[in-house]
Amino acid sequence: xxxxxxxxxGTKTAVVLGNARGEIAASRRMPTAxxxxxxxRKRLVELCHEVIDKAGVPAARLDAVGISAxxxxxxxxxxxxxxxxxxxxxxxxxxxxxxxAFAAPVFINNDANACxxxxxxxxxxxxxxxxxxxxxxxxxxxxxxxxxELVQGSTDTGGEVGHMVLEPDGRLCGCGHRGCWExxxxxxxxxxxxxxxxxxxxxxxxMIEKAGGIDAINLQAFEAAARxxxxxxxxxxxxxxxxxxQGIGVLIMALNPDVVILGTIGIHAGEFVMAPIRDKLPKxxxxxxxxxxxxxxxxxxxxxxxxxALAVAVTGLRHTGGEAR
Amino acid sequence: xxxxxxxxxGTKTAVVLGNARGEIAASRRMPTAxxxxxxxRKRLVELCHEVIDKAGVPAARLDAVGISAxxxxxxxxxxxxxxxxxxxxxxxxxxxxxxxAFAAPVFINNDANACxxxxxxxxxxxxxxxxxxxxxxxxxxxxxxxxxELVQGSTDTGGEVGHMVLEPDGRLCGCGHRGCWExxxxxxxxxxxxxxxxxxxxxxxxMIEKAGGIDAINLQAFEAAARxxxxxxxxxxxxxxxxxxQGIGVLIMALNPDVVILGTIGIHAGEFVMAPIRDKLPKxxxxxxxxxxxxxxxxxxxxxxxxxALAVAVTGLRHTGGEAR
Numbered sequence: 001x002x003x004x005x006x007x008x009x010g011t012k013t014a015v016v017l018g019n020a021r022g023e024i025a026a027s028r029r030m031p032t033a034x035x036x037x038x039x040x041r042k043r044l045v046e047l048c049h050e051v052i053d054k055a056g057v058p059a060a061r062l063d064a065v066g067i068s069a070x071x072x073x074x075x076x077x078x079x080x081x082x083x084x085x086x087x088x089x090x091x092x093x094x095x096x097x098x099x100x101a102f103a104a105p106v107f108i109n110n111d112a113n114a115c116x117x118x119x120x121x122x123x124x125x126x127x128x129x130x131x132x133x134x135x136x137x138x139x140x141x142x143x144x145x146x147x148x149e150l151v152q153g154s155t156d157t158g159g160e161v162g163h164m165v166l167e168p169d170g171r172l173c174g175c176g177h178r179g180c181w182e183x184x185x186x187x188x189x190x191x192x193x194x195x196x197x198x199x200x201x202x203x204x205x206x207m208i209e210k211a212g213g214i215d216a217i218n219l220q221a222f223e224a225a226a227r228x229x230x231x232x233x234x235x236x237x238x239x240x241x242x243x244x245x246q247g248i249g250v251l252i253m254a255l256n257p258d259v260v261i262l263g264t265i266g267i268h269a270g271e272f273v274m275a276p277i278r279d280k281l282p283k284x285x286x287x288x289x290x291x292x293x294x295x296x297x298x299x300x301x302x303x304x305x306x307x308x309a310l311a312v313a314v315t316g317l318r319h320t321g322g323e324a325r
Numbered sequence: 326x327x328x329x330x331x332x333x334x335g336t337k338t339a340v341v342l343g344n345a346r347g348e349i350a351a352s353r354r355m356p357t358a359x360x361x362x363x364x365x366r367k368r369l370v371e372l373c374h375e376v377i378d379k380a381g382v383p384a385a386r387l388d389a390v391g392i393s394a395x396x397x398x399x400x401x402x403x404x405x406x407x408x409x410x411x412x413x414x415x416x417x418x419x420x421x422x423x424x425x426a427f428a429a430p431v432f433i434n435n436d437a438n439a440c441x442x443x444x445x446x447x448x449x450x451x452x453x454x455x456x457x458x459x460x461x462x463x464x465x466x467x468x469x470x471x472x473x474e475l476v477q478g479s480t481d482t483g484g485e486v487g488h489m490v491l492e493p494d495g496r497l498c499g500c501g502h503r504g505c506w507e508x509x510x511x512x513x514x515x516x517x518x519x520x521x522x523x524x525x526x527x528x529x530x531x532m533i534e535k536a537g538g539i540d541a542i543n544l545q546a547f548e549a550a551a552r553x554x555x556x557x558x559x560x561x562x563x564x565x566x567x568x569x570x571q572g573i574g575v576l577i578m579a580l581n582p583d584v585v586i587l588g589t590i591g592i593h594a595g596e597f598v599m600a601p602i603r604d605k606l607p608k609x610x611x612x613x614x615x616x617x618x619x620x621x622x623x624x625x626x627x628x629x630x631x632x633x634a635l636a637v638a639v640t641g642l643r644h645t646g647g648e649a650r
Contacts, residue, residue: 130483153581166575249490254483254579256483289480
């Protein structure tokens with residue numbers, strides 16, 4: 001089984017050739033930024049062929065192509081509606097663009113859903129029937145698998161857990177709503193809130209130094225300052241992990257999953273973020289479903305992007321009746 | 326296909342004989358309260374045989390038995406752990422009790438899940454792949470169907486949406502947590518909060534009269550007073566419907582369902598509760614998934630209990646490979 005995976009990120013686009021067990025034969029990367037959509041398309045198709053050649057697989061022997069890309073998107077039509085970190089990309093018919101270059105079927109899903117599929121297919125908890133994957137980067141995304149099936153939803157927004165309102169009339173979110181989970185735990189929102197508190201409160205914190213200036217404060221500087229025991233950073237870390245726990249608790253109560261997997265910050269910060277989250281969870285979820293749910297970090301590390309694209313190909317084939325061995 | 330349904334409620338237990346299309350041939354009821362568990366079991370089995378006889382179906386021709394009962398429960402073992410409105414019932418092996426009396430397979434699920442199955446099989450939106458059923462009675466329950474499958478969860482608590490914490494450190498819930506959805510929208514909690522506000526604020530409201538005294542205030546008196554334009558009741562109705570909308574919004578963002586169906590209060594209060602909920606939803610869910618989601622009331626009315634038990638039988642047969650025609 002020869003699968004081509006295309007992982008489109010805000011900065012880089014990765015192309016990978018692998019199989020249905022998540023074994024990678026070849027991969028290459030290119031910047032996502034481009035002079036035009038047409039230039040991007042051309043370079044992407046070139047890169048695909050380079051990877052196929054490198055792996056020694058004739059293009060005609062390709063079984064499927066999977067694309068993992070930022071939402072919002074229309075998965076059936078394969079259109080990227082308005083990826084937040086790709087300015088200028090509006091209603092990009094990415095599926096058709098790729099499909100034109102290959103005879104194999106092309107499938108697409110948003111990055112968080114694709115990562116959930118990768119965890120369910122290739123991760124430490126592969127085969128788990130009820131799995132939630134969460135990613136805390138600039139924004140906050142989620143992918144939900146229940147009864148062994150991805151929760152795609154009616155209009156492809158299943159798993160948009162970052163925009164569950166967890167505090168009515170709460171903090172303003174980038175989406176325009178108030179009190180979204182992302183407004184409390186998404187990287188951009190957290191950084192904005194910290195900067196504002198530091199500025200208006202005239203607060204001294206090593207976070208500024210760690211970041212190299214107030215304007216550059218991000219989740220990494222936040223974590224580094226908290227690890228050093230900075231008082232302001234620690235109090236904020238406590239509030240941050242409490243909000244992470246609240247949202248996970250909401251999902252545990254509604255869905256009773258076997259496992260909740262944290263990508264990004266879960267991988268980077270490890271037990272420093274996971275331990276306080278686990279400590280706070282009993283406030284937000286009943287003992288019974290909580291006891292049955294493993295709250296853990298991704299085992300796929302830096303390979304999750306490439307694997308997520310392969311997972312989209314595997315799942316697409318399965319849904320269309322094709323065998324993915 | 327001859328299916329026996331047993332719907333165990335806090336007050337009444339209904340037994341029904343019907344088919345996989347939700348057509349009911351015979352039904353009877355008995356009080357749930359009993360001198361002993363053994364007396365209840367005996368009377369229940371008698372009632373089952375009465376219903377089977379009334380329908381003219383030999384017990385040997387029974388294809389399956391479905392039980393809808395209050396949670397929490399262990400569905401696989403068929404044990405009612407501690408139904409809140411059946412004092413004295415602890416670890417009741419209801420499935421074994423019924424199984425002893427019949428050769429046909431017996432299946433069980435909690436009432437809210439069973440109602441979701443009934444909506445998906447027999448309701449106006451039957452066949453819908455992504456459906457959320459919500460019930461606001463004494464407490465607050467939910468049943469979730471995604472990709473055509475019930476979200477049972479890892480330990481049978483899938484759909485316990487009433488205990489999603491929608492306000493950290495918020496109102497105390499009967500479950501011991503703070504800020505659960507149920508603490509804001511469950512009948513008992515709402516009534517307690519109204520009584521306390523009326524007492525401490527010395528508030529004059531027709532709600533007292535409607536209920537026949539402060540102590541008797543309930544959702545019905547609340548609704549009646551709001552319908553009459555009582556100022557206090559209207560302001561509280563606004564807050565109540567806002568909280569209902571928040572929780573529905575959370576589910577729409579996480580799961581992107583095709584339909585959200587409100588039983589109980591949705592049926593009783595109709596547009597008087599549905600219109601403000603729909604008005605408030607845009608604060609809590611994105612336009613796109615919200616536009617694709619019908620937020621409506623149950624079409625099954627008073628028959629939903631009996632149908633829910635049949636739905637459990639139909640679904641149980643399907644999962645064990647039996648055909649339910």
